[in-house]
Amino acid sequence: MTLPSWTREPLVHFLILGVGLFAFFAWKGEPVDPASRTIAISQEDRARIALTWERTMQRPPTDAELDTLTETWLREEILYREALRLGLDRDDAVVRKRLSNKMDFLASSIAETTQPTDTTLRDWLDSNPQRFADDTKYSFDQLYFSEKGDAEAALGRLANADDWVGLGQSIDLPVSSEGASSQAVEKQFGIAFFEALQSIEDTGGWSGPVASGFGWHLVRLRERQVGAVPAFEDIRDRVENDWRLTTLEQRKQDAYQLLRGAYEVTVEK
Amino acid sequence: MKKILGIVVLVAVLAAAIWWLFIRHDPVAKAEDVAEAEATVAIAAYPQQVLWGDTHLHTDNSIDAFGFGTRLGPDAALKFARGEKVMATTGMEAQLARPLDFLVIADHSDALGSTKRLYNAPRFMIQDETLLRWYDMMHESPEQSQLAIAELITAASNGTLPESLTDPEAQEENNRTVWTDHLATLDKYYEPGKFTPIAGYEWTLMPGGNNLHRVVMYRDGYDRTSQILPAPALDGDLTALFDHMDAYEESTGGKVLAIPHNSNLSNGLMFELTQADGGPMTAETARRRAMREPVVEATQIKGDSESHPFLSPNDEFAGYGDVGWEIGNLSLTAYKEDDQLAGEYLREALKRGLSIEQQTGANPYKFGMIGSTDSHTSLATGDEDNFFGKHTGNEPNGERANAEQNLGTRIGRFGWNYLAGGYAAVWAKANTRAEIFDAMMRREVYATTGPRMTVRFFGGFDFGETDFTGDWVSGAYKGGVPMGGELSDEGKAPQFIVSALKDPDGAHLDRVQIVKGWITADGTTREKVFDVVWSDMDTRRSVGGKLPAVGNTVIREEATYTNDIGAPQLQTVWTDPEYRAGQNAFYYVRVLEIPTPRWTLFDAVRFGIELSEEAQKYAVGQERAYTSPIWIGSEPAAP
8 A cells, every 4th residue: 555645745744743742732731831820830840940049059049049039930930921922022033033043953952962873974974975085196297388389389299208397388386296186286286277187087198288377288197096985983083073064954954944844935026 | 751751851961961071072082193193294304385374263252253143163164274165154155165274263362252152141140231231132133243242342442341251260161161172173173284273362452442462373282282271361461471371381391472463453552662661672572572473464354564655655565455444443442643653564563673673682573474364254265256254244245345344433444445364375394283383483484465376485695596497496495594584694695586476276476576674774774675576577677667567457347357467477586786784684575466356346246236436446456475574684792
């Protein structure tokens, strides 16, 4: 039996969950109903008030102090309920911001404190290897020319030149680079040159002219070592950081999208 | 049922808390790993490749940055600097096209992390009325939050901050947590040889709003830096900072230096001829200053401090990035008098150094130059086309260029007065904390206003002809001293090798200049700017001692330029034609790019806005590099 497609809609899950919560609270009764004008302060409530006070003052309150604290709490609670009744929470930037922050926090709090298992993290590494791979390394020679025509002319003479270094013009860049990382090549030669180097397929021969911010280059790529993904044990911290950050963002985003989906929004322009 | 649920939740929270506090990271063990990794990095015989970094970045641990709205912390700052994509506070994705090699996060030591703590505190815990008002403002809206911080900065410069923000005992507990957490974070991102986070903080002394701020920077890792706390500044003086630095070095065996910045907002106090109390400067004070402050920040978002037209009337390129900042001090609570400018601009300070040396035998202002951002967004952007704003209130948006921006009074200074920020270029022998620090101590560094041009500068007496091929750099190191070095006067004119290579992804170069400052026997200081090599030298000849302008290819409507003018590389060997034996002097290099669009022009195109008339006047600029000087002098007589 296959379930009808509507059962897979997140909106339906959300509604079912909502109905469930509603039913639960209808049965149990909400611990604090802001609309009610009955307030019962239990032993536990008083213990909680006392504890908060104790944390600040580093000693438990006396009975008299606790009575005063209870009064203060009661006053705040009554004013809070009446404020809700008057709708003072609406259009209040502070309340609005505070509550929406709380929703974000709810969504991400689990990801913030869970300790992911090694299996989770290994899976994460396996499905995102490119984020952890070492740099590709390039070994290459290059000759510099300020004019494209000079570079083209030199290309023909390179094949049987003994002193190939002497064919290029002087510039303060290395003629030969050994095992340079992508980042190092890009830093020294610029983005345009690096992209051209990346796209060279055959190693060993001269090609070009290739443009850079300096002018023109003839290039001989001798070796390209593709970066390996380090062993999980060596980069566990990095994987965990990455997993946590991504999961956190994802949870917030998912939770929001779920709620957003239940709204119909029109914007007049 | 409710109780069981409660117990389950409580246990889970406790477990999470224990893990968070004790197991999550063990900074000491991590520091040992770091030391091991550091030891495997190869140290070159002499600096091979210049390293790029920012020594002055603020994150949400800075009292003002958080208040301005930044919600990115040190983690995001480090990720961004090493090239990862992050989400800026205002919701835009941000990534550096070219990563940095090192980063100093320099959050304000005063009330470190305290606006963040205030913001996150339960409201009922806040007793102080002022704090409570700021708390509400910060929660109300970004605009109100910025107002709250403006009030806070004014209160700081007036010395009227609420006691709980300045009371050292109240701060200590909090500072220790923020500081040690921060240090542990730095170690997490340290990849010796590749990316180097460096420990530091900003020491924010500003009597009456006159900016005497320093970035304090450490050579060491967690094991040493966690033994101390950043020095508070608000009630202190410079001697107290130097004492704090001495004490650190004595008790831990580590090393620390300080980098003054925004001398342009000090109303003449940064480089005084006298002691702070008005008496004549002693040799001891001068020596201590030079030893503690080997490097000064010459350029950053809040303006450029290299030169001012009032002080250098014959320098047609003086005054880059001065407009707006020159009218008064940091908080604009006091306007500036012309006679205060001499204590603010670096070229003049270098000259003052020579004159104090002549009188006392010691030069307090023998410093190198770097650039940095002073960004308060956690994003170390330094280029014109990626300016992410001074703080979160002016992250990219259509209004920021024309808007009034001054923090305190909101008058007199505008968005377009901000520069896009600079970078520090360091000739280190490897990308490690120790090597970067040591390069700064020997002043082998230079400043740029953002572009990453490669500049070499050597001084000596006998370089002969250099053809700039093969291994010329190692020859120059053998035959002379690099930027930041000192030559002893042997009665022979000094020679200088300069090589400037353009930013591979930037603009061509217009010219290379050598700025000379010297002192005559009667104690008068002088300066002169020499054009030593420029593009198209065959056809572009000096007319009446003045080189014609390089031209301008900027298309304002598109915020673009072309490299049809200028040169990719400028190199020369230059001998001082006006050398006089026995005159102490300094020489530094200024490299100018061809004109390019400033960030304001990029904004105008991106957001389709009209720049104000004043802003348009400054919408195109010639970006530049300043090297550390090379000094020549007779050995000072022993006091």
